[in-house]
Amino acid sequence: MTTIKLFPLVGAFAENKDLAREIRLNNLVPALEKGEEVTLDFEGVDSATQSFIHALISDLIRKYGDEAIDKISFKSCSETVQKIITIVIDYMQESR
Amino acid sequence: MKVHIPNSAFLGNIDPFLRGIDPNDPERLIITANKKWISIHPMALSMIASMGLTIDASKIECEKLEARSKHYLERMGLFKFLGVDSGIKITEHEPAGRFVPLTQIKDSDALTKFITEVTPLLHLEPKHAEPIRYIMSELIRNVLEHSLSVHGAIVSAQYHPKSNTIRIGIADTGVGIWKTINQSYNPKDDLEAIQLSLMPGVTGTTRKEGGTEFNAGAGLFFIKSIATVNSDFFVLYSGRGMYKLLKRKSERIKLHADPFMDRHSKKNDLPSWQGTVVGIDFSLNATKEFSSLLDMIRKTYTEAVKERKQARYRRPKFI
Numbered sequence: 582m583t584t585i586k587l588f589p590l591v592g593a594f595a596e597n598k599d600l601a602r603e604i605r606l607n608n609l610v611p612a613l614e615k616g617e618e619v620t621l622d623f624e625g626v627d628s629a630t631q632s633f634i635h636a637l638i639s640d641l642i643r644k645y646g647d648e649a650i651d652k653i654s655f656k657s658c659s660e661t662v663q664k665i666i667t668i669v670i671d672y673m674q675e676s677r
Numbered sequence: 678m679k680v681h682i683p684n685s686a687f688l689g690n691i692d693p694f695l696r697g698i699d700p701n702d703p704e705r706l707i708i709t710a711n712k713k714w715i716s717i718h719p720m721a722l723s724m725i726a727s728m729g730l731t732i733d734a735s736k737i738e739c740e741k742l743e744a745r746s747k748h749y750l751e752r753m754g755l756f757k758f759l760g761v762d763s764g765i766k767i768t769e770h771e772p773a774g775r776f777v778p779l780t781q782i783k784d785s786d787a788l789t790k791f792i793t794e795v796t797p798l799l800h801l802e803p804k805h806a807e808p809i810r811y812i813m814s815e816l817i818r819n820v821l822e823h824s825l826s827v828h829g830a831i832v833s834a835q836y837h838p839k840s841n842t843i844r845i846g847i848a849d850t851g852v853g854i855w856k857t858i859n860q861s862y863n864p865k866d867d868l869e870a871i872q873l874s875l876m877p878g879v880t881g882t883t884r885k886e887g888g889t890e891f892n893a894g895a896g897l898f899f900i901k902s903i904a905t906v907n908s909d910f911f912v913l914y915s916g917r918g919m920y921k922l923l924k925r926k927s928e929r930i931k932l933h934a935d936p937f938m939d940r941h942s943k944k945n946d947l948p949s950w951q952g953t954v955v956g957i958d959f960s961l962n963a964t965k966e967f968s969s970l971l972d973m974i975r976k977t978y979t980e981a982v983k984e985r986k987q988a989r990y991r992r993p994k995f996i
Contacts, residue, residue, distance in 0.1 A: 596815075672878075
């Protein structure tokens with residue numbers, strides 16, 4: 582199990598897509614490649630943009646399908662962050 | 678180029694200001710202004726500052742301002758941007774709670790710094806700060822990613838006490854929406870490109886549903902939706918096209934994937950703006966929480982994808 586704490590990386594407002602991509606490529610992809618489960622810990626992150634969440638997880642759903650959704654857990658999300666994650670995941674599933 | 682600063686140019690009545698811009702002779706900029714009063718939206722300010730960045734300060738002629746409210750332009754930093762001495766003397770006020778002076782943002786790190794600083798600067802309650810920083814971040818990031826402008830994004834904002842709104846203007850002098858959207862679609866003109874750019878799931882980077890790893894084609898749709906729910910003005914101007922979301926007349930809120938289904942006005946014959954400009958008024962009287970707005974967006978967004986997929990279904994051939 583890998584846990585990634587986002588607040589130290591992106592701050593209270595997660596909007597920097599470049600950082601989202603770095604986290605995906607450097608942390609999420611290697612963990613999923615090893616078949617590990619991953620927890621994205623949003624403690625301290627009070628909001629995020631749709632663009633950030635899309636850059637963080639959409640390509641994983643495209644590449645790994647439902648396995649990515651099953652293996653990633655989202656911890657301590659604010660209501661806004663939860664809703665944006667849901668929008669992005671719904672959208673990626675509708676798009677398949 | 679010529680631009681006239683009128684006595685009043687807000688999003689509701691900005692069309693004559695836009696129509697009065699003369700884009701000819703791009704090597705020079707001549708600025709004239711109303712003699713009695715100047716009261717203009719940050720969108721107009723950001724546009725004038727952007728125009729100034731494309732040419733040498735020695736080629737900018739700005740007539741001596743006489744209007745009583747001329748100090749506003751100085752305080753917003755317009756003449757610093759233009760490299761022109763206005764001769765206006767002001768006592769610099771701490772900008773907190775009132776305005777965000779013209780700011781140039783050229784990269785992602787500068788954007789993150791700006792967003793961090795701008796929220797306390799506007800002294801907003803969390804329920805207002807959340808959508809405002811969202812709007813600013815997504816709009817400026819659009820410029821950084823798609824405009825290809827060497828000058829980046831020019832941003833300004835102002836609190837307007839009478840209407841209790843935060844007015845935001847963002848301009849760039851990049852390639853414009855038509856060129857960006859035309860990478861994947863074939864819009865016949867600027868207005869159709871603007872229409873496509875506001876539709877959920879449409880991005881210039883791909884025609885594939887789901888977008889690319891980096892772009893979903895949802896940014897402008899989200900922002901137009903925030904404006905729709907709040908019943909705010911939202912203006913998008915690029916090339917010769919302009920789309921203006923008008924205030925809602927009915928109490929019933931309905932989000933549309935197609936911006937032309939919303940209450941709006943549009944133009945396709947304005948002086949050509951080389952780049953893209955966005956203006957938005959955010960009402961602080963808004964009562965909807967950002968999270969309840971996201972519920973509405975989610976529904977419209979996924980329905981739009983479903984509809985587009987269904988439109989591509991092969992149909993049985995009955996003979």
